[in-house]
Amino acid sequence: xxxxxxxxxxxxxxxxxxxxxxxxxxxxxxxxxxxxxxxxxxxxxxxxxxxxxxxxxxxxxxxxxxxxxxxxxxxxxxxxxxxxxxxxxxxxxxxxxxxxxxxxxxxxxxxxxxxxxxxxxxxxxxxxxxxxxxxxxxxxxxxxxxxxxxxxxxxxxxxxxxxxxxxxxxxxxxxxxxxxxxxxxxxxxxxxxxxxxxxxxxxxxxxxxxxxxxxxxxxxxxxxxxxxxxxxxxxxxxxxxxxxxxxxxxxxxxxxxxxxxxxxxxxxxxxxxxxxxxxxxxxxxxxxx
Amino acid sequence: xxxxxxxxxxxxxxxxxxxxxxxxxxxxxxxxxxxxxxxxxxxxxxxxxxxxxxxxxxxxxxxxxxxxxxxxxxxxxxxxxxxxxxxxxxxxxxxxxxxxxxxxxxxxxxxxxxxxxxxxxxxxxxxxxxxxxxxxxxxxxxxxxxxxxxxxxxxxxxxxxxxxxxxxxxxxxxxxxxxxxxxxxxxxxxxxxxxxxxxxxxxxxxxxxxxxxxxxxxxxxxxxxxxxxxxxxxxxxxxxxxxxxxxxxxxxxxxxxxxxxxxxxxxxxxxxxxxxxxxxxxxxxxxxxxxxxxxxxxxxxxxxxxxxxxxxxxxxxxxxxxxxxxxxxxxxxxxxxxxxxxxxxxxxxxxxxxxxx
Ligand SMILES: Nc1ncnc2c1ncn2[C@@H]1O[C@H](COP(=O)(O)OP(=O)(O)OP(=O)(O)O)[C@@H](O)[C@H]1O
Ligand SMILES: [Mg+2]
Numbered sequence: 001x002x003x004x005x006x007x008x009x010x011x012x013x014x015x016x017x018x019x020x021x022x023x024x025x026x027x028x029x030x031x032x033x034x035x036x037x038x039x040x041x042x043x044x045x046x047x048x049x050x051x052x053x054x055x056x057x058x059x060x061x062x063x064x065x066x067x068x069x070x071x072x073x074x075x076x077x078x079x080x081x082x083x084x085x086x087x088x089x090x091x092x093x094x095x096x097x098x099x100x101x102x103x104x105x106x107x108x109x110x111x112x113x114x115x116x117x118x119x120x121x122x123x124x125x126x127x128x129x130x131x132x133x134x135x136x137x138x139x140x141x142x143x144x145x146x147x148x149x150x151x152x153x154x155x156x157x158x159x160x161x162x163x164x165x166x167x168x169x170x171x172x173x174x175x176x177x178x179x180x181x182x183x184x185x186x187x188x189x190x191x192x193x194x195x196x197x198x199x200x201x202x203x204x205x206x207x208x209x210x211x212x213x214x215x216x217x218x219x220x221x222x223x224x225x226x227x228x229x230x231x232x233x234x235x236x237x238x239x240x241x242x243x244x245x246x247x248x249x250x251x252x253x254x255x256x257x258x259x260x261x262x263x264x265x266x267x268x269x270x271x272x273x274x275x276x277x278x279x280x281x282x283x284x285x286x287x288x289x
Numbered sequence: 290x291x292x293x294x295x296x297x298x299x300x301x302x303x304x305x306x307x308x309x310x311x312x313x314x315x316x317x318x319x320x321x322x323x324x325x326x327x328x329x330x331x332x333x334x335x336x337x338x339x340x341x342x343x344x345x346x347x348x349x350x351x352x353x354x355x356x357x358x359x360x361x362x363x364x365x366x367x368x369x370x371x372x373x374x375x376x377x378x379x380x381x382x383x384x385x386x387x388x389x390x391x392x393x394x395x396x397x398x399x400x401x402x403x404x405x406x407x408x409x410x411x412x413x414x415x416x417x418x419x420x421x422x423x424x425x426x427x428x429x430x431x432x433x434x435x436x437x438x439x440x441x442x443x444x445x446x447x448x449x450x451x452x453x454x455x456x457x458x459x460x461x462x463x464x465x466x467x468x469x470x471x472x473x474x475x476x477x478x479x480x481x482x483x484x485x486x487x488x489x490x491x492x493x494x495x496x497x498x499x500x501x502x503x504x505x506x507x508x509x510x511x512x513x514x515x516x517x518x519x520x521x522x523x524x525x526x527x528x529x530x531x532x533x534x535x536x537x538x539x540x541x542x543x544x545x546x547x548x549x550x551x552x553x554x555x556x557x558x559x560x561x562x563x564x565x566x567x568x569x570x571x572x573x574x575x576x577x578x579x580x581x582x583x584x585x586x587x588x589x590x591x592x593x594x595x596x597x598x599x600x601x602x603x604x605x606x607x608x609x610x611x612x613x614x615x616x617x618x619x620x621x622x623x624x625x626x627x628x629x630x631x632x633x634x635x636x637x638x639x640x641x642x643x644x645x646x
Contacts, residue, residue, distance in 0.1 A: 180374060182372060186368070191362050191392055192391045200376075
C-alpha cells in the first residue's frame with residue numbers, strides 16, 4: 001500500500017513539470033487565441049461571438065492565397081531539406097568512420113550557435129546588390145552590372161532549407177544509426193542493385209526518421225518569420241507576416257488570432273494528409289517497435 | 290569438381306594481416322566448416338568470398354571461374370548472416386521473394402517458388418507472418434530459405450547458431466545438416482564451436498591467427514591432429530608442457546614440468562631432444578587403475594557428473610589437474626574425492642607437439 005503511494009507521488013512529481021509546461025505554455029495560450037478568434041468587436045468594450053472573423057478570412061483571396069502559398073513553399077522546403085539531409089545523414093551514420101562521426105555531427109550543429117537573426121543578415125551580406133556574390137560575378141565578368149539576389153522566392157527557399165536542414169538530419173542519423181549494416185549487405189548479397197537496396201531496405205527502415213524529420217521541418221518552416229521576411233522582403237507573402245501585421249500593425253487581435261488558429265489547423269491538416277498519402281502513422285513514428 | 294576454390298588468399302587491414310595465405314577447395318555438395326577462435330579472421334574470409342571485402346592478394350573461384358571482378362550482388366554465393374539480417378519491414382513471404390524480385394522473375398513464378406521453399410524448410414503457409422512473430426529457430430530457417438530459393442552455388446553461413454539458446458542450437462545442428470542434404474548445395478559454415486563443426490561437416494578447416502592449421506575430416510582432426518593448436522582446440526584434451534628427454538622411432542619421452550615422465554607419439558617433425566613440447570591426452574583415453582603403458586599417480590579431487598560426458602578430476606602428484614573420462618560413474622569404478630588413485634592410458638593416445646612460440 002505504502003509502496004504504491006510512493007510510486008504515485010514520484011510519478012506525479014516527475015510528470016508535473018511536463019504537464020505544467022504543456023498546460024501553461026501550449027494549451028492555455030492556444031485556448032486564449034481560439035477564444036479571441038471567435039469574438040468580434042461591435043463597439044468600445046462590446047463584443048459578440050461568432051465565426052465572422054473566419055468568414056472575413058475566406059472572403060479575402062489575398063489572405064488564403066498567402067496561407068496556401070506558405071504551405072506550398074513549406075512543402076517544397078521540406079522536400080529539399082530531405083533531399084539534402086538524407087545523403088548527409090547517411091554519410092554520417094553509415095559511411096563515416098566511428099571516430100569522425102561525432103565531429104561531423106557537431107559540425108551540423110554549428111549553425112545553431114549563431115542566432116537566427118545574425119544568420120539571416122549573414123545571407124544578406126552575401127547576396128545583396130553590393131554583396132559578395134554580386135561583386136564576384138562582376139569581377140569574373142559574368143554580369144555587367146550589380147545583381148540583386150535577395151527578395152525572391154528562390155532565396156527564401158534556400159535560406160529556409162539552410163535553417164531547418166539540421167532538424168531533418170538529426171532524426172535521420174538516429175534512425176539510420178540503429179540500422180544493422182548487415183541488412184544492407186544482405187540486400188546486395190541477395191542480388192539487389194544499389195537502387196533496389198536503397199528503395200526497398202534503406203528507405204523503409206529510415207521511414208520513421210523521415211516522417212519525424214519532415215513533420216518537424218514543415219512545422220518549423222510554416223511558422224518561421226525572420227528568414228522569409230529578411231530574405232524575401234516586404235513582398236515575401238509569408239503567412240506569419242500577415243499574422244504579425246494583424247496583431248502589431250493593425251492592432252486587430254481578433255483577426256490575428258483567427259489567422260493563428262488557421263495556420264495551426266491548416267498545417268496540421270497538411271501533416272495529416274502527408275501521413276495518409278504515404279501510409280504512415282504518427283504512432284509508429286514516435287514509438288518505434 | 291570444386292564449387293569453391295580459394296588460392297593463397299590474403300587480407301591486410303593496414304599493417305594487420307587478418308587472413309594470411311589461405312588456400313582450400315570445397316567439393317560440390319559438401320559441408321565444409323571453418324573452425325577457429327574469435328578474431329582469427331573467419332568473418333573476414335567469408336566476406337571476401339561474398340564480395341564485401343576485396344582480397345589483398347590471391348584468387349577466389351566459384352565453379353572454376355574467378356569472381357574477383359564480380360560485384361557482391363552478382364556472385365552466385367548467398368550468405369546467412371550471424372544475426373540473420375531478415376528484413377524487418379517485410380513479412381516472411383516478401384523476405385524470401387526479395388531475391389527473386391531482384392532477379393526480375395515474374396510474379397506468378399515467385400509465389401510458387403516461395404511456397405515450395407517454405408515447404409522444404411518445414412514452415413509451409415507462413416508467408417504472411419511478420420518476422421517478429423517467428424521464434425529463433427524459425428527465423429533461422431527463413432534466413433536459409435531466403436538464400437536457398439535463389440539456388441546458389443555456395444551457401445555461406447557465419448555462425449548462424451550463435452544467437453540461439455543451447456537446446457535449440459543442438460536441434461538446429463541436426464536440422465542444418467538435413468537441410469544441406471535435402472538441397473544438395475555446398476555449405477561453407479563458420480563457427481568457433483568445435484562440436485558444431487565436428488557434427489555437421491564433411492570437412493573442417495581449423496583456423497588460427499589468420500592461417501589454416503589443418504584441413505581434414507572431423508575424424509582426422511580429432512584422431513590425428515597435425516599441430517598442437519588443433520589438438521588443443523578440437524575436442525577436449527589434457528595438456529601438459531614439458532621437455533623432451535629422448536626421441537626414437539616416432540616416440541618421445543617427455544619430462545613433464547613439475548615431475549613425472551611420459552611417452553607419447555611425436556606429433557610433428559620439429560621435435561628434438563631438449564626442446565620444449567606440449568603433451569595432449571584426451572580424457573576418454575584415460576582410465577582409473579593400472580594395466581596400461583602410461584601410469585601416473587594422483588588424488589581424486591572431484592567428480593563431475595554430466596551423463597555420458599562425466600569426468601573425474603584427478604590432481605596428479607606433479608600438481609597438474611587431469612580430466613579422466615573413461616568408465617566413469619557407471620558403477621564399474623567407485624572412487625570418492627580424496628582417494629589415492631592411479632590413472633593410465635596407452636602410449637598411442639598421447640601426442641606431443643613442439644610448443645608454439
Ligand atoms: N574493417 C576492418 N578493419 C580493421 N580490422 C579489421 C576489420 N575487419 C576485421 N578486422 C580485424 O580482423 C580480425 C579478424 O576479424 P574477423 O571478424 O574476421 O574475426 P572472426 O574470426 O570472424 O571472429 P568472431 O568469431 O569473433 O566473429 C580482427 O582482429 C579484427 O579486428
Ligand atoms: Mg565473425
